[in-house]
Amino acid sequence: xxxxxxxxxxxxxxxxxxxxxxxxxxxxxxxxxxxxxxxxxxxxxxxxxxxxxxxxxxxxxxxxxxxxxxxxxxxxxxxxxxxxxxxxxxxxxxxxxxxxxxxxxxxxxxxxxxxxxxxxxxxxxxxxxxxxxxxxxxxxxxxxxxxxxxxxxxxxxxxxxxxxxxxxxxxxxxxxxxxxxxxxxxxxxxxxxxxxxxxxxxxxxxxxxxxxxxxxxxxxxxxxxxxxxxxxxxxxxxxxxxxxxxxxxxxxxxxxxxxxxxxxxxxxxxxxxxxxxxxxxxxxxxxxxxxxxxxxxxxxxxxxxxxxxxxxxxxxxxxxxxxxxxxxxxxxxxxxxxxxxxxxxxxxxxxxxxxxxxxxxxxxxxxxxxxxxxxxxxxxxxxxxxxxxxxxxxxxxxxxxxxxxxxxxxxxxxxxxxxxxxxxxxxxxxxxxxxxxxxxxxxxxxxxxx
Numbered sequence: 001x002x003x004x005x006x007x008x009x010x011x012x013x014x015x016x017x018x019x020x021x022x023x024x025x026x027x028x029x030x031x032x033x034x035x036x037x038x039x040x041x042x043x044x045x046x047x048x049x050x051x052x053x054x055x056x057x058x059x060x061x062x063x064x065x066x067x068x069x070x071x072x073x074x075x076x077x078x079x080x081x082x083x084x085x086x087x088x089x090x091x092x093x094x095x096x097x098x099x100x101x102x103x104x105x106x107x108x109x110x111x112x113x114x115x116x117x118x119x120x121x122x123x124x125x126x127x128x129x130x131x132x133x134x135x136x137x138x139x140x141x142x143x144x145x146x147x148x149x150x151x152x153x154x155x156x157x158x159x160x161x162x163x164x165x166x167x168x169x170x171x172x173x174x175x176x177x178x179x180x181x182x183x184x185x186x187x188x189x190x191x192x193x194x195x196x197x198x199x200x201x202x203x204x205x206x207x208x209x210x211x212x213x214x215x216x217x218x219x220x221x222x223x224x225x226x227x228x229x230x231x232x233x234x235x236x237x238x239x240x241x242x243x244x245x246x247x248x249x250x251x252x253x254x255x256x257x258x259x260x261x262x263x264x265x266x267x268x269x270x271x272x273x274x275x276x277x278x279x280x281x282x283x284x285x286x287x288x289x290x291x292x293x294x295x296x297x298x299x300x301x302x303x304x305x306x307x308x309x310x311x312x313x314x315x316x317x318x319x320x321x322x323x324x325x326x327x328x329x330x331x332x333x334x335x336x337x338x339x340x341x342x343x344x345x346x347x348x349x350x351x352x353x354x355x356x357x358x359x360x361x362x363x364x365x366x367x368x369x370x371x372x373x374x375x376x377x378x379x380x381x382x383x384x385x386x387x388x389x390x391x392x393x394x395x396x397x398x399x400x401x402x403x404x405x406x407x408x409x410x411x412x413x414x415x416x417x418x419x420x421x422x423x424x425x426x427x428x429x430x431x432x433x434x435x436x437x438x439x440x441x442x443x444x445x446x447x448x449x450x
Contacts, residue, residue, distance in 0.1 A: 013132070013146075013154040021151055022052040027098050028061045030081070031105060036149065038075050040067040042107075043131055045146040046138075049153070053145070053163055054195070063107045064146070066129050069094050072107055091125055110134040132156055139177060139184045140191070140203075141169050166197045174206035182213035186225035189242055193232030211245045215253055219320040222249060226319070230289040236276040239296070243270050250297065254318035256311060272299035281376040287325065290316075291333045291373060298337060305341065309334050328366060335362045336373045343378065352389055356428045359390045392427050392434050395420045400439040408440075408447050419446045 028044060035042040042065040048058035067075065069089040076082045076096060085095035085104070092109035110128035128134055131154070135144040141159040148154050157171050168191050170177040170184075178184050185207050192199055199207065214222065226249075229235055239246060247270050250256060275296035282288045294315070298308040312333050316326040339358050342350055350358075362370045371386045392398065400423065405416045423439050423446070426432040432442050 013156045014160065015148070016153040016155065016160060018053075018151065018153065022147065024147070024151070025061060027101065027103060027105060028063065031063060031096055031107065032149070034075060035063075035065050035067060035072075035107075038067075040065050040071070040075075041131070042067070043146040043148060043154070045131075045135075046143050049145040049147055050142050050159070050163065052147075053153070053160075061105055063105060064110060064131060064134055065107060066110050066131075067107075068092075068109050068127055072096075072109070092127055111137060136171060138171055139181070139187060141171055142191075142197075144171060162200075166195070167200050168192060168195075168197050168203060169200035170203045170206065174200075174203045175210060178206050178210040179213060182210065183217055183221055183225065185210060185214055185245065186217075186222065186229070189238050189245065190225050190229040190232065193229045193235040193238040195232075196234050207242070208244055211248045212252075214245075214248055217253075219253075219318060222253065223319040223321060227286055230279070230293060231284045231286065233280060235289070236273075236279040239271050239276055239279075239293075240269070240273050246270055250315060254315045256314060269300055271296040275299040278373075278376050282372065285369070285372075287328050287332065288369060288373060290329045291336055292376075294329070294333050295336060295340070305334070305337055308337055328369075331362060332366060332370055332373060335359075335370055336377075339374060340377060353429055355386070356389055356393070359386075360393045360428075364393065392424070395424050397434075398423055398427065398439060399434050399436045400443065404436075404440060405443055405447075408444060410447055415447075415450065418450050419443055422446050422450060 024044065032042045032044070042063055044061060045064045046062045048061045051058040065072070069086065069092055072094045073084045073086070076084050081100070082096050082098055085097060087093055087095040087106070092111050094107050095104045096107055097104045110131060110133060112126045112128045112133050131146060135146070135156045138144045141157045141162045143159070144155075144157050145159040146154040153160065158169075162169055168188050170188075188199060188203065188207060191197060229238065232238070250270060271293070273296075276292070278292040278295065279289060282292055294308075294312045297315075298311070301308075303311075309330065313326075313330060316329060321329070335358055338361070339350070339355075342354055342358075359367065359370070367390055371383055374386065375381055375383060398420065400420075402416050402420065405419050410416055410419065423432070423442060426442060427434050427439075432438050
């Protein structure tokens with residue numbers, strides 16, 4: 001494979017008229033029309049163009065223009081349909097909010113970036129006057145495509161060819177692009193996972209060479225990209241193929257190299273490939289995908305469930321995951337790991353009572369998510385059967401309460417608690433049905449025996 005070719009003519013793009021006219025939202029068309037009406041050039045550019053060409057619905061629409069931030073704000077000042085927000089004016093970015101829909105569109109001035117600081121943000125931003133200058137500072141060729149006023153595709157850097165080859169390649173020298181902004185390393189892997197593309201040989205080599213620069217990124221940025229990557233249909237393949245890059249995150253960034261993991265995983269896979277196969281079997285729910293990832297990470301090691309829980313907790317903490325999210329993931333992960341461990345040790349489907357005991361460790365509102373994880377691992381287990389087994393999982397769900405026990409002349413709180421716990425155990429074992437009369441009769445016996 002040859003090196004990434006430079007643009008044949010950096011000032012004259014390749015123009016392609018599409019067979020099917022792309023559907024541009026009316027809000028976007030209106031902004032483009034207003035800017036052009038005031039004598040400025042304006043183009044739809046970036047990921048939204050890429051998605052249109054891939055017949056995907058764009059999540060965001062971006063506009064690039066030769067108007068400066070001040071000029072953009074002036075053009076849209078005092079309008080009844082829009083108001084502007086200076087969300088990043090120093091970098092040339094203005095947010096235009098449509099008053100009716102409350103949707104914000106980012107409009108960015110053409111830029112020529114010079115030096116970068118801390119491998120993330122440009123130290124010096126110079127506003128440009130031509131689109132041809134702006135595309136050269138972007139990350140990947142598939143993200144540097146634009147639509148002109150006639151909705152023709154404008155390609156300065158070979159992005160159309162990359163789309164046809166289904167590959168991801170940096171614009172210009174890969175190491176230079178990735179060193180400017182190390183988040184691009186994870187972005188490349190995310191696009192690979194979500195689009196099913198391959199990565200150009202020289203860009204791939206640069207990803208590994210520059211991987212350590214990710215240590216300069218913020219936890220929030222890394223977590224955000226990992227989240228998007230995990231939701232990709234090919235995430236399991238990317239996690240295996242780029243194992244060395246993910247080691248930088250999970251071992252170095254999350255500081256797990258400070259314990260025994262450093263030597264144990266140094267020369268071995270970070271994730272268990274068979275465990276990663278769970279990812280494509282799960283719905284695109286972030287909590288479930290993270291449980292599968294942490295499970296694959298744990299299965300690559302020979303550690304206790306307690307240590308696995310601590311490692312998972314440290315990873316989520318290092319990536320500054322929201323508290324509620326972390327609690328949900330950790331709860332599901334611990335229960336799922338317990339299920340998988342018991343299933344492996346018994347080498348067959350677990351008994352009903354063992355399943356019930358595991359269910360008892362999961363919040364009622366999280367049970368459906370847990371069933372999804374269990375069925376991804378063991379498809380023979382039917383959801384209806386799992387629901388039936390989870391009919392009663394805690395003392396509060398018994399058809400009897402503390403006041404009923406008191407009516408049996410039991411006043412000691414601890415004694416009442418022991419009776420209720422034993423009643424729950426009897427229901428879990430199917431020794432007593434969960435009915436008031438049956439439980440009350442059993443409580444009379446337990447009153448004397450406990």
